[in-house]
Amino acid sequence: MKILLLGKNGQLGWELQRSLIPLGEVIALDRNSTIHCGDLADTSGIIDTIDQIRPDVIVNAAAYTAVDKAESEQSVAEQINATVISAIAESAEKIGAILVHFSTDYVFDGTGDTRWVESDPIAPLNIYGKTKSQGELFIIQKCSRYLIFRTSWVYAAKGKNFAKSILALANQREELSVIDDQFGAPTGAELLADCTAHAILKATNNEKLFGIYHLVASGTTTWYEYAKFVLDRSKEKGLEFKAKGIVPVSTESFPTAATRPKNSRLNNRKFQQAFEMTLPDWRIGLVRTLDEIQ
Numbered sequence: 660m661k662i663l664l665l666g667k668n669g670q671l672g673w674e675l676q677r678s679l680i681p682l683g684e685v686i687a688l689d690r691n692s693t694i695h696c697g698d699l700a701d702t703s704g705i706i707d708t709i710d711q712i713r714p715d716v717i718v719n720a721a722a723y724t725a726v727d728k729a730e731s732e733q734s735v736a737e738q739i740n741a742t743v744i745s746a747i748a749e750s751a752e753k754i755g756a757i758l759v760h761f762s763t764d765y766v767f768d769g770t771g772d773t774r775w776v777e778s779d780p781i782a783p784l785n786i787y788g789k790t791k792s793q794g795e796l797f798i799i800q801k802c803s804r805y806l807i808f809r810t811s812w813v814y815a816a817k818g819k820n821f822a823k824s825i826l827a828l829a830n831q832r833e834e835l836s837v838i839d840d841q842f843g844a845p846t847g848a849e850l851l852a853d854c855t856a857h858a859i860l861k862a863t864n865n866e867k868l869f870g871i872y873h874l875v876a877s878g879t880t881t882w883y884e885y886a887k888f889v890l891d892r893s894k895e896k897g898l899e900f901k902a903k904g905i906v907p908v909s910t911e912s913f914p915t916a917a918t919r920p921k922n923s924r925l926n927n928r929k930f931q932q933a934f935e936m937t938l939p940d941w942r943i944g945l946v947r948t949l950d951e952i953q
Contacts, residue, residue: 660863663714664688665697665705666721670815671761674852675720682856686712689721697721699739702746709750716859717751718759719744722791726765727916729786740790745797748805757804757862757869759855764811764843766792769920772842774879776926777809777871785917795871804866806858808851808874808930811923812885815848816951823952825886826893829900839883839907843923846876847944858934868933873925876941883907888942892949 660683666672667687679685688697688708695711696704699721709717723729723739744760751758765788766781783789798805814820828835854874862868880888887905894900910919927938 660684660716661712661714662686662716662718663709663712665699665717665719667697669720670813670818670820670848671851672720673817674815674848675718675855678852678856679718679859682859683715686714699743700735702738702743705743706746706750709747709754709756713754714756716757716759717747718855718859719747720761722761724787726785726787726919729790730916733786733790736786736790737793740787741793741797744794745801748798748800748802751804752802755804757806757859758798758802759806759808759859760794760798761851762795762807762809763788763791764809764923764925765920766795766809767920767922769922771922772924773922774924774926775873775922777873777929784920787917804869806855806862806869807871808855808858809871809925810846810851810874811925812843812845812875813848813851814845814945814948816948817848821845821882821885822889822945822949825889829890829902832902835886835902835905836908836912837883837886837905838910838913839881840909841919841921841923842879842881844875844878844925845880845885845941845945846874847948849947850876850939850944854930854934854936854938857936861934872930872933873927874930875925875927875938876944877927877938878940878942879924880941881907888945889949892946893953896953898953
């Protein structure tokens with residue numbers, strides 16, 4: 660099996676390089692790659708890359724994820740999250756390749772307090788969510804063999820993440836204020852990568868498995884409870900911080916250019932049943948990552 664991986668150096672792409680290796684030959688690219696184009700801002704270059712490599716599977720882990728910046732850079736976000744995705748979907752269909760793509764809970768409007776299921780109507784609140792939903796639609800319209808994984812609150816030991824930010828701030832400030840009215844499930848890039856490799860193998864042998872899935876860790880928390888868990892776990896390991904406490908605050912306490920959904924809960928039952936996997940509680944992967952970075 661020949662796999663083309665786009666976005667190799669992002670949090671998810673880094674883990675995918677590891678998880679995909681057992682499946683076959685992996686050609687991993689990013690926007691700085693030279694032998695082949697891996698820059699999603701260059702649509703023709705990406706098309707040429709796919710034509711030259713002719714992979715069995717295309718895994719796109721690249722995206723425009725600067726949520727607030729997207730409000731003022733809509734054309735850039737549309738290019739990377741939608742326009743080039745349309746071209747990738749067409750190219751995948753042309754050569755009969757499987758297309759694996761990662762999307763987000765931001766395609767929903769964030770209302771209510773129940774977990775979103777795959778069939779719920781999309782209604783994005785911001786430009787980022789809008790461009791990601793457009794990318795999904797292009798894939799559905801133009802590619803017959805695809806896996807779209809919606810996820811949320813992704814973190815990894817590599818690169819920047821919420822846990823690292825909280826640990827840094829706790830050493831700088833005497834008190835932290837963290838949002839306590841946005842709900843979701845912190846999901847490790849390691850878990851996403853391992854589940855993706857498993858799903859590719861299963862879908863290769865059963866085309867009924869192609870489609871959209873919600874792929875997140877199990878359980879629910881808020882950013883406040885998430886931060887509290889990070890600090891409590893770190894203190895158990897003997898670490899000390901300048902911060903003496905965390906104050907729960909509302910979303911309105913931190914105005915942002917892009918409107919954030921308050922309900923980022925995703926129902927992962929469809930994925931678990933289809934691919935015969937049990938997705939662990941969000942705390943399990945987070946503990947492993949904290950152990951790695953501390």
